[in-house]
Amino acid sequence: MSVTGNVSFTYGQGLAGLLGKKGTSSDITLYNTKLGDSVLTFIEATGFPEKIQPLISAINISDQALVRIDSLDGNLAETIMALDHMGMEKGFLIYGKDVREDQVAPLIEDTVIQGYEVLEEQPMVLKEKLAGLVPDPAGDPVVQVDHSFQVKGVGTVALGVVKSGTVKKYDVLDAVPGDVKVPVKSIQVHDTDVPEAVAGVRVGLALKDAKPDDIPRGTILTTGNELRLIKEGQADASLSKYAGKALEADDIIMVNSMLNYTPARIASGSLDPGKTGKIVFELEKEVPTISGNLCLMDPGQKPPRILGHLKI
Template identity: 40%
Template sequence: MSNLTIAILAPPDYAKDLGKKGTTSDITFYNLKKGDATVTFIEPTRYPEKLSSLFYAVSLADRIILVVDEINATFGECVLMLQSAGKSSGYLILKNYIGPDQVAPLIKGTVLEQYEVLEEDMLGIREKMLEISVKQTAHQKAHEGAGKGVVPVDAHFNVKGVGVVVLGSVAQGSIKKHDTLKLLPTEKSVQIRSIQKHDDDADTAVAGDRVGLALKNVESEDLDRGYVLTNDLSVQYATTVTGKAQLVKYWPAPLKEGMVIYAGHWMQFLPTRVEKVEVAGDWRMPTLTLTMEKALVYSPGARVVLHYLEGGKLRVVGSLTLP
């Protein structure tokens, strides 16, 4: 059994008819299970007020469902976020007499050009996503042992009689019960006491699975959202990173040294200062050096989404690819 995770970018509570409501904070989870097939729907509960809420939902997702009920600034911001995050698998649901011909010029040249248009049929959507989950499970079982596991933490708490439990999604590779993992960026070593997927005990979890992990050798106060559990030695962390940026086409001017922007990767959304800007040709494709107080945890080649919260209407800056 593996899991398909879908970000629902839509009016509030849209996903309530798609799954059973689970944990809620600035993002809300809805869970759907049928036999061995499981689907997790995520809504960015605090968006558009909090841009981080949209980023987290998009970051966690394998696929996107974007409901277009109005052509407005929120729609435009979602398009920029999905483009910057490189989310090329998804669906559009068009409402209020908005037709594909109205949307087409607005998504031309973006990842959304590849999105399939779906009818607003909740039962049909549920069945379609369950079917994709089954196919994905067959593929992942064939690649179950591929790569070391990486689990970004999105919530943590103490459970009486169990101890520390973290919630997260396996970002890559696989993990097993009793594995010893590093907790980055702290360098602490923790052991997986047990794994749960959709409230069922499991011995393993693979990329895409939504998991609850009971941990040994760690206290809840040692944890924070965005920390990463991994046994992959290639995963790094640093307070200074340099990479090649791609700014969105609407960004009005070159980035300046000293600007404070926010770096989003996995479940991290960190304030960062632009330390150095190097431009060779197109100013929308600079090489940036960023510094931050909290270390960014990432894999080689990671894509980081850049945000600017003082920018008024335009808050998505673009992306940064790390070496």
């Protein structure tokens, strides 16, 4: 029987460290633990709020969210906007000792966070609740790579999360974007060699015929046809009511999908803050998507940097 697991985005200083052992760390930091047969991964956006991309990347990787609200500030506001526009419907809320539920209610009204279950900060209870989510293993294998590097005596190793299906030892996977085929030499889950890994599990894949530069962050490893590459088209757009200005033709913004970021031009159409409508967009490079949901952002330093989303 395959090991199950899931990945949780965590917001709240030190929260992930209460739940797991620190692992890979860059602009995002991952913590891991095992509860019975379930391997749980927790992600902190350590490069946020200096940059908005780590927040988006951490949510990209995750299956659910655990948000502890200790103060009502701009960082919380951007986190709420990101979770909402990225459609993170599964999640849990913890209220810090100096924050009341009635203070938070107006901030999360009409967002996905409004539906999050409220919990107390008890580490074992939190882990048991988070372990309750078991992603559906159906479909073709899709692994979203967040780190890759060379290991002496092993070769190229890719770290990532199985987003759908089951990845198996000796599978030959397509690396997308790109045209590289990579055989899987071995699979590790929680520092243990396994023959396969299912959706929701964080893995280390030892790969053949590939260099780390061939599979940077944002690479999708798959054997199937569920993945789409998007470069241009028409989309249903939603612009946040907190966006600083309307979205208009010839505006240049940043788009995210599955750990891929690229500039985008609004080819036609316009949208006022708080509104939805049709726009035509052009991306500087192709980005992969399964859900068809693209997050819109302003990569500058001044909040709000989450602008809205496109639905292809």
